[in-house]
Every structure is written in structure tokens, then in C-alpha cells.
Amino acid sequence: AQSVTQLGSHVSVSEGALVLLRCNYSSSVPPYLFWYVQYPNQGLQLLLKYTTGATLVKGINGFEAEFKKSETSFHLTKPSAHMSDAAEYFCAVSEGLRQGAQKLVFGQGTRLTINP
Amino acid sequence: DTGVSQDPRHKITKRGQNVTFRCDPISEHNRLYWYRQTLGQGPEFLTYFQNEAQLEKSRLLSDRFSAERPKGSFSTLEIQRTEQGDSAMYLCASSLSGSLAGLFGRSDTQYFGPGTRLTVL
Numbered sequence: 001a002q003s004v005t006q007l008g009s010h011v012s013v014s015e016g017a018l019v020l021l022r023c024n025y026s027s028s029v030p031p032y033l034f035w036y037v038q039y040p041n042q043g044l045q046l047l048l049k050y051t052t053g054a055t056l057v058k059g060i061n062g063f064e065a066e067f068k069k070s071e072t073s074f075h076l077t078k079p080s081a082h083m084s085d086a087a088e089y090f091c092a093v094s095e096g097l098r099q100g101a102q103k104l105v106f107g108q109g110t111r112l113t114i115n116p
Numbered sequence: 117d118t119g120v121s122q123d124p125r126h127k128i129t130k131r132g133q134n135v136t137f138r139c140d141p142i143s144e145h146n147r148l149y150w151y152r153q154t155l156g157q158g159p160e161f162l163t164y165f166q167n168e169a170q171l172e173k174s175r176l177l178s179d180r181f182s183a184e185r186p187k188g189s190f191s192t193l194e195i196q197r198t199e200q201g202d203s204a205m206y207l208c209a210s211s212l213s214g215s216l217a218g219l220f221g222r223s224d225t226q227y228f229g230p231g232t233r234l235t236v237l
Contacts, residue, residue: 004158036228043120043207043228044159090158102211103149103172104226106158 002027002093006107014115019063019078021110023091026072033074034092034104035065044090050074061085086114118142120229122208128235129198136194137232141210148191149226150183152176153205165191166213198236205231 007022025031032051036044048059055067061084065076074091088109094102121140129135141148146167151159162181163173167188177183180198185191195202209226 009156034225041230041233043122043230044209046225046227049225092158102213102226103161103164104151104159105161109156109158 002031002095002105004091004093004105004107006089006091006110008110009108010111010113012113012115013081015083016080019076019081019085019112021076021089021091021112023065023074023076023107024072025074025091025093027093027095029095032094032102033065033067034094035059035063035074035076036090036092036106038088038090038109040087047076047089081112081114083114083116086112088112120208120210120227122206122229122232124232125230126233126235128237130237131200132197134194134196135198135234136192137206137208137234139191139193139208139210139229141190141208142212142227143189145210145212145227146188147211147213148185149209149211150191150193151207151209153207153231154203159207162193195234198234200236203234203236205233207231 003026005024034049035047038044047063048057050057050067058064063078088111090109091107092104094104123138149164150162153159162177163183165185168185180196183193208229211226
């Protein structure tokens with residue numbers, strides 16, 4: 001069975017500082033990995049995804065993540081935080097296209113707060 | 117894309133009543149998923165459809181829950197005899213799978229709707 005662990009349910013950074021949100025996964029098959037963002041009372045918006053190929057993936061709003069198979073990690077970073085980045089972030093894993101249905105298994109989420 | 121839409125956005129009901137939610141996926145998408153999100157948690161998979169066929173159901177989906185996608189387009193999720201523990205956000209997502217994904221330049225990414233927040237009193 002697949003699982004996702006997000007270290008830190010709350011992360012607080014100053015505006016302009018580095019954002020680092022941690023995600024570790026467990027999967028018995030090659031995973032597909034995703035980061036989604038959720039603003040209050042809204043659905044989830046895809047930030048970025050890793051399927052195959054380049055392990056450093058770039059997403060929207062200046063975010064990027066690096067797939068590290070040896071560490072089973074997929075941490076999300078942004079060099080300089082903006083006030084509009086304040087939201088809930090979810091890491092998710094799926095079994096990948098070769099396995100058929102791609103239901104997502106989500107972590108518990110990390111709430112990002114930006115201090116002015 | 118017009119995006120995934122869900123109706124209603126909010127539903128308040130009394131314990132024991134039945135409720136039904138609707139999801140309209142992105143028009144060319146052949147897969148449709150339902151997830152449930154409780155406060156402070158990540159979404160949890162409930163069920164999914166490929167076209168009109170319901171291919172997988174989670175153990176979370178008790179006998180009181182039923183989902184349909186009669187013509188392979190919109191889907192409904194019904195909860196019978198609601199309980200307070202059913203209070204949650206119900207999220208719908210759609211994706212394009214298989215060879216159609218390559219045609220449209222996508223790889224089965226799930227796009228989520230805004231959700232329906234259910235409160236059971």
C-alpha cells in the first residue's frame with residue numbers, strides 16, 4: 001500500500017524567505033508524485049507533478065520539487081515566499097500509468113503561513 | 117476547459133436525511149473520482165469511474181453511499197440516512213486516461229472541483 005508523510009503540519013516563513021515543505025512517500029511500485037495547493041473553501045489546484053524523466057520538476061507560481069528515489073522524498077521549495085502563497089499544501093502519490101487506475105493517496109497537509 | 121463543477125457548494129442537513137451531490141467533469145475526461153476530506157486532513161479516495169463503469173470503491177464507502185455516472189458524463193454521489201460523521205468536504209476530480217491523454221498532451225492528471233461541504237446536524 002502507498003502512503004505519504006508530510007513533516008510539519010504548520011510551516012511559517014517570512015515574506016521573501018525560502019519555502020521548504022517536506023514530503024516522504026512509500027510505494028511498492030514506481031510512483032507518480034504530485035503537489036496540490038488548496039485555498040480556504042476551495043478545491044485542490046495542481047502545482048506540479050513528477051511522472052518520469054527529469055527528477056527536478058518546475059511548477060506554477062515559482063514552485064519546484066525534486067524526486068529523490070534513494071530518500072523516498074519529494075520536497076517542495078520556492079526561493080522567495082510571497083504573501084499569496086499562504087495556503088494548505090498536499091503531497092500525493094499514485095501508482096503510475098502502468099498500473100491502471102491512478103487514485104491519489106494524500107498526505108495530511110501542511111499549512112503555510114507567510115509573515116510580513 | 118471550463119473546469120470541474122460541483123453542486124451544491126454547501127449542504128446542511130439533519131441526521132437521517134438523504135443527500136445527493138452532483139459533479140460535472142471536464143467534458144473530454146473519461147475518468148471521474150470522488151474523494152472525501154475531513155477537517156485538517158488530506159482527501160481520501162472513495163470511488164472512481166471509467167466512462168460509466170464504477171471500477172473501484174474504497175472501504176470508506178459504506179452501504180449508505182452510492183455513486184453513479186449513468187452516461188459517462190456527470191456523476192452523482194448519494195448518502196442515505198446521513199450521520200454526523202458524514203460531515204466533510206466531498207471533492208470530485210476528473211482526468212483523461214490512456215491514448216486520449218497523449219492526444220490532448222496530458223498524462224492522467226486529476227483536476228479537482230471546488231467541492232461540496234456537507235454539514236450534518
